[in-house]
Amino acid sequence: MCSSTLFAQNHKRVNGLVTDTSKTAISDANVLLIAGKDTLRTSTDVDGYFNFSRIKADQFSLKITITGYQEFSKSYSFGKEREMEIKGLELRFSGNMLKEVLIKGKPNPIRVMQDTVEYNAEAYQVFEGDNVADLLKQFPGLEIDDEYNVKTMGKEMVKLRINGKDFFTNNVKDFIAKLPAAIVAKIQIIDDFGDEANFTGIKIGEPTKMLNIVTKPGMNKGQFGNGGITGGTNDQLGGNANMNLWRDTKQSSGGLNYTTSNNGAGESENMRLSANHRDKLGKYGSLGLSYNIGRNNSAFKTEQAVETLNPLGTFYTNTKSSGENKNSNQNLGSDFSFNNKKIYLNGSFGVSYNAGNNLNSSFNNQLGIIKQDRNNNSESSNKSPRVNANVSFSKILKNKRNSLSANLGFSTSSTNSDQNISTNTLYYDKDTQVLEKDSLLSRNLISESNGQNVNIGINYSLGLKKLKDSLARQALNFSYTASVMRSRNDVSTIVFDNLTNQPRFIDSLSTQYTSMLINQSLGINYNYSNKKMRYNFGFNTRPSLMSSNYLNLHQKVNNNHINYSPNINLSRTITKGKTISVNYSGSNNAPSLYQLQPVKNAQNLQNVVVGNPNLKPSFNHNISSSFNYVHIKSGVSVQTGLNFSTTQNEIVNNVILLPDTLNSLKQETRFENTNGTYNVGNNYTLNIPIKKNKYSISYSGNIGLSNKATFINSIKRFNKGINFSQQLRGTLNLKQINITASTNYSFNSNNNINLNSINDIALFNLGQVSGATFFRTHNYRADLNGSLRLKKLNVNTNINYSVTNSDATFNNQSNRNVKNLNLSLSSRATVKKSYFVGFSASKQINAGYSLANTNPFLLNANLSKAFFKDQSLSLNINANDLLNQGNNLARYVSGNSIIDSRTNQITRVFTFGITYNISRFGGKVFRVDAD
Known part of the structure; x- marks a missing residue:
C-alpha cells in the first residue's frame, strides 16, 4: 500500500x-x-x-x-x-499557402461551442465574385439587409474582427461587402463580453454579438480598394480613391470620395476623406489612429399621406415639403492596448465636431375630425463638438488566482442650435368648413447646452481554493462603479411682431437649467468555471441621485432612487454540439433634458412639448437565453433565443388633445413615469442540410408578447399585443444552379414598424401617440430566387409577392390593404474574355396606397471593357431606368398611424466611368462584384 x-x-x-x-x-x-x-x-x-x-x-x-x-x-x-x-x-494561422486538398468527407455546416456558433464556409456555395455578405446570406439564423446590417436571432452584430484581431474600424457593414468570400474558412458568431473579460475570465452582464472571420491559410494579408471617375446625365460628376493595406496586425487605409449630381429636387453633393492606421506597439501592444471628415449637402422633396386613429376619431393629413440639408462632420480617434498575459491595458481617445444647416418649407392639409391648413417655413443651424477618453487596466496578481481591474472615463460635449420658424395656420369652422382665422407666428428658438461625464469602476476578484476538478475555478468578485453627469441648458424664445417685426423675449417659453446625476453600483458575485460550464450569480445595489436647478424659476428639484437587481450569467456545454446560456442585466437610465424642462417647446405649434421636472430615472431589467444544437453526423441545427424585458418608472408620453378658442384642436405632449410595460420574445431556426448541404430546408420565426403602457388625454391605458412571424425556406445548391424558395407570414398587433425610417412625422401628424397601437398588421409574402452560373454567363431571377393588411381595433371601415408583386431578371455575359454585358429588368405592381402611384417597369443595361491580365482596369457605361418609370413609394405603420411616403428622385440616368479595382489576398487576385 x-x-x-x-x-x-x-x-x-x-x-x-x-x-x-x-x-x-x-x-x-x-x-x-x-x-x-x-x-x-x-x-x-x-x-x-x-x-x-x-x-x-x-x-x-x-x-x-x-x-x-x-x-x-x-x-x-x-x-x-x-x-x-x-x-x-x-x-496562429499558417502563413504558407497549402495545396488544395479535396475534402471527401462531409463538411459539417455548423459547430456550436460555449459562447460561439461557427459556420464552415466549405459547406456553402461560393462563386467567383461573391463577397462575404453573399456568404452570410446563406447561413441559417442570420439576417442581412440591403445596407449590410447583420442580425443574429434578432440581435445586431456590432463588431467585426478577423482571425480574432481588430480589423481597421471593426465596423461590420464597412467590410463584408468589400472582402471576397473565397478567402473565408469559417465565420464565428461570438457572444462578446469584452477584451477585459477575456483577460480576467470574469464574464458578467449582457454580451454583445461579434462577427469573427477566420481566413484560409495565408489569406491574412492583402490589398483591396478601388479608384475611378464617373459622369452622368443627371449632372453627375464624381471621383473616388480608396485603398486598404492589410498585413495581419499592420493595417493602413485611406479614402477620398466626391460626388455631385441633380437628385430631382436640386443639387446633391457628398464628400468624404478618411485615413486609418493600426500596428503593433512593441511585443505585446498595439496602436490605432483614425481620422475622417465628411460633408453632405442635399436638396429634398417629399410627400406624405397619414391616417391617424384616435379615440376622438380619425385624422387625415397630407403634407408636401421641400428644402435642403447641409451637414458636416469631423472625427479624430486613437486607441491602444497592451497584453502580456499578466497585465492588460486598453485606452481610447476621440474628438468629434458636427455641424448642420436645414431649410424646410412645407404645406400641411388636415381633414377628418378637424379641417386645418398650415404653411411652415424654418431655417436652423447647429454645432456639436465632443471630446471623450477612456482607459482600462487589469492585472493578474501574484498567486494567479486573484485579479484587479479598474477603468476611468471622461467626456465633454456641447450643442448650440438656432432656429427661425414662421408658421401660417388657417382655421376652419368644424361644421361649415368656412375659414375663421388666419394666424401667423414667427419665432426664434436659441438653445445652448453642455455636459460633462466622468465614470470610474473597480473590480477585485478573489480566487477561492482549488476544487477536485483541476480545470475548475471559483472566485468572489467585488465591484464598484460610479458615473457623474453634469449638464446645463439655456433655451431662449423670441417672437416677432407681425406688423413691426420687432423681437420680444418670451420668458414663459424660455428656461435656464442645470442638473447633476450620480449613478452608482455596488455588487458582489460568485463565479465558477470549468471546461464545460461557466456561471456567476450575485447582487447589485444601484443608488441614483439626481438634482435639477431651474435658475429662471428659482426652483430646485431632487430625485433620489435606489434599485436592487441580481446578476446572473450561465453558459454550459451540455454535450458535444449542444449549448445553453442565460444572462440577466439591469441598468439605470436618466430622463433627457428635453423631458425635464418645465417650459413649453413651441417648435411645432401643433404639438407643444412640456417637460416634467419631477421625472425619476427609469430602470431596465433584461433577461436573455439561448439554446444551440447541432447533430454531429447529420448537421441538423437548432438555434433558439428567449428574451424578457420590463422597465420600472418607464418614461412615456402623455398626449393630450385640447380644444382651442376656435373650436379646433391642438396637441400637447407631456411626460410621466409609469410601470407595467413588458416584452417577451422568442426567436428560433431549424435547419436541415441534405446531401452535403446541396439541399437544405429551414424553418424559422419569432413569437412575441408585449404590454405597452401609454397615456392618452391623461388616461393610462395598456396596449397588449402579439407579434408573430413564421418562414419556411428551401434551398438547392449545385455547382452552376442555385434556387431558393420561401414563404412568410407575420402578424403585429403591438409594434412600431419601420419607425426609424420616418422623418419629422411628429411635426405634421396631429393626434399621433408614440407607443399606442391601434392597428393589427398582417403580412403575407412569397419569394422565389434562382441563379445560373456558367463560365461566360450569369443569370439571376427573382419573384416576390406580398400582401399587407392593417386593420384597426376600431373604426375599421377603411380599406388599408397594400399589395405588391415584384418580378426581376438580370444577366451578365462575358464576350471575348474582356467584354462584359449586363441587363436587368423588373416589374412592380402596386395597389392600395393613399398616394397616386404607377406600376413601374424598370430596365437597366451596362457594358464594360476590362484591361490588363487581372482585369483590374475597366471602362463602364450604365443606363438606369431606360423607361423613366421609377417610383419611390413606401408604407409604414407607426403606433396609431399609417404613413404612405414618396421622395422625388431622378431615376433615369446614363453614366460613363473608368474604374481601377484592387483585390489581392495571399498573393492571389480575387474578383468582388458589386451588388
Whole structure:
C-alpha cells in the first residue's frame, strides 16, 4: 500500500486549453508531450482541452500541430507544483499557402461551442465574385439587409474582427461587402463580453454579438480598394480613391470620395476623406489612429399621406415639403492596448465636431375630425463638438488566482442650435368648413447646452481554493462603479411682431437649467468555471441621485432612487454540439433634458412639448437565453433565443388633445413615469442540410408578447399585443444552379414598424401617440430566387409577392390593404474574355396606397471593357431606368398611424466611368462584384 501511495505521489499532471487567436477552442489538435525518454500523445476535445497524467520528469516540452495552423512548441518546468494548468496556448494561422486538398468527407455546416456558433464556409456555395455578405446570406439564423446590417436571432452584430484581431474600424457593414468570400474558412458568431473579460475570465452582464472571420491559410494579408471617375446625365460628376493595406496586425487605409449630381429636387453633393492606421506597439501592444471628415449637402422633396386613429376619431393629413440639408462632420480617434498575459491595458481617445444647416418649407392639409391648413417655413443651424477618453487596466496578481481591474472615463460635449420658424395656420369652422382665422407666428428658438461625464469602476476578484476538478475555478468578485453627469441648458424664445417685426423675449417659453446625476453600483458575485460550464450569480445595489436647478424659476428639484437587481450569467456545454446560456442585466437610465424642462417647446405649434421636472430615472431589467444544437453526423441545427424585458418608472408620453378658442384642436405632449410595460420574445431556426448541404430546408420565426403602457388625454391605458412571424425556406445548391424558395407570414398587433425610417412625422401628424397601437398588421409574402452560373454567363431571377393588411381595433371601415408583386431578371455575359454585358429588368405592381402611384417597369443595361491580365482596369457605361418609370413609394405603420411616403428622385440616368479595382489576398487576385 505504501508503495502504491509513493508511486502516485511521484507522478505529475498537465492540463491545457488550445485556442486560436480569437480565443475560440480548437478541437482535434495533435498534442505531443516529451518528458525525458517518455513520449505521450493525445488530442484536444471539442472544447479545446487536453490532459496528461503519470508524468515522472520535472521538465517536459509540448508540441501541438493541426492542419492550417503554425506548429506550437515550448518547454515547461513543474517546479514545486505537481499539477500544472497551461492556458493561453494560442495557435496562429499558417502563413504558407497549402495545396488544395479535396475534402471527401462531409463538411459539417455548423459547430456550436460555449459562447460561439461557427459556420464552415466549405459547406456553402461560393462563386467567383461573391463577397462575404453573399456568404452570410446563406447561413441559417442570420439576417442581412440591403445596407449590410447583420442580425443574429434578432440581435445586431456590432463588431467585426478577423482571425480574432481588430480589423481597421471593426465596423461590420464597412467590410463584408468589400472582402471576397473565397478567402473565408469559417465565420464565428461570438457572444462578446469584452477584451477585459477575456483577460480576467470574469464574464458578467449582457454580451454583445461579434462577427469573427477566420481566413484560409495565408489569406491574412492583402490589398483591396478601388479608384475611378464617373459622369452622368443627371449632372453627375464624381471621383473616388480608396485603398486598404492589410498585413495581419499592420493595417493602413485611406479614402477620398466626391460626388455631385441633380437628385430631382436640386443639387446633391457628398464628400468624404478618411485615413486609418493600426500596428503593433512593441511585443505585446498595439496602436490605432483614425481620422475622417465628411460633408453632405442635399436638396429634398417629399410627400406624405397619414391616417391617424384616435379615440376622438380619425385624422387625415397630407403634407408636401421641400428644402435642403447641409451637414458636416469631423472625427479624430486613437486607441491602444497592451497584453502580456499578466497585465492588460486598453485606452481610447476621440474628438468629434458636427455641424448642420436645414431649410424646410412645407404645406400641411388636415381633414377628418378637424379641417386645418398650415404653411411652415424654418431655417436652423447647429454645432456639436465632443471630446471623450477612456482607459482600462487589469492585472493578474501574484498567486494567479486573484485579479484587479479598474477603468476611468471622461467626456465633454456641447450643442448650440438656432432656429427661425414662421408658421401660417388657417382655421376652419368644424361644421361649415368656412375659414375663421388666419394666424401667423414667427419665432426664434436659441438653445445652448453642455455636459460633462466622468465614470470610474473597480473590480477585485478573489480566487477561492482549488476544487477536485483541476480545470475548475471559483472566485468572489467585488465591484464598484460610479458615473457623474453634469449638464446645463439655456433655451431662449423670441417672437416677432407681425406688423413691426420687432423681437420680444418670451420668458414663459424660455428656461435656464442645470442638473447633476450620480449613478452608482455596488455588487458582489460568485463565479465558477470549468471546461464545460461557466456561471456567476450575485447582487447589485444601484443608488441614483439626481438634482435639477431651474435658475429662471428659482426652483430646485431632487430625485433620489435606489434599485436592487441580481446578476446572473450561465453558459454550459451540455454535450458535444449542444449549448445553453442565460444572462440577466439591469441598468439605470436618466430622463433627457428635453423631458425635464418645465417650459413649453413651441417648435411645432401643433404639438407643444412640456417637460416634467419631477421625472425619476427609469430602470431596465433584461433577461436573455439561448439554446444551440447541432447533430454531429447529420448537421441538423437548432438555434433558439428567449428574451424578457420590463422597465420600472418607464418614461412615456402623455398626449393630450385640447380644444382651442376656435373650436379646433391642438396637441400637447407631456411626460410621466409609469410601470407595467413588458416584452417577451422568442426567436428560433431549424435547419436541415441534405446531401452535403446541396439541399437544405429551414424553418424559422419569432413569437412575441408585449404590454405597452401609454397615456392618452391623461388616461393610462395598456396596449397588449402579439407579434408573430413564421418562414419556411428551401434551398438547392449545385455547382452552376442555385434556387431558393420561401414563404412568410407575420402578424403585429403591438409594434412600431419601420419607425426609424420616418422623418419629422411628429411635426405634421396631429393626434399621433408614440407607443399606442391601434392597428393589427398582417403580412403575407412569397419569394422565389434562382441563379445560373456558367463560365461566360450569369443569370439571376427573382419573384416576390406580398400582401399587407392593417386593420384597426376600431373604426375599421377603411380599406388599408397594400399589395405588391415584384418580378426581376438580370444577366451578365462575358464576350471575348474582356467584354462584359449586363441587363436587368423588373416589374412592380402596386395597389392600395393613399398616394397616386404607377406600376413601374424598370430596365437597366451596362457594358464594360476590362484591361490588363487581372482585369483590374475597366471602362463602364450604365443606363438606369431606360423607361423613366421609377417610383419611390413606401408604407409604414407607426403606433396609431399609417404613413404612405414618396421622395422625388431622378431615376433615369446614363453614366460613363473608368474604374481601377484592387483585390489581392495571399498573393492571389480575387474578383468582388458589386451588388
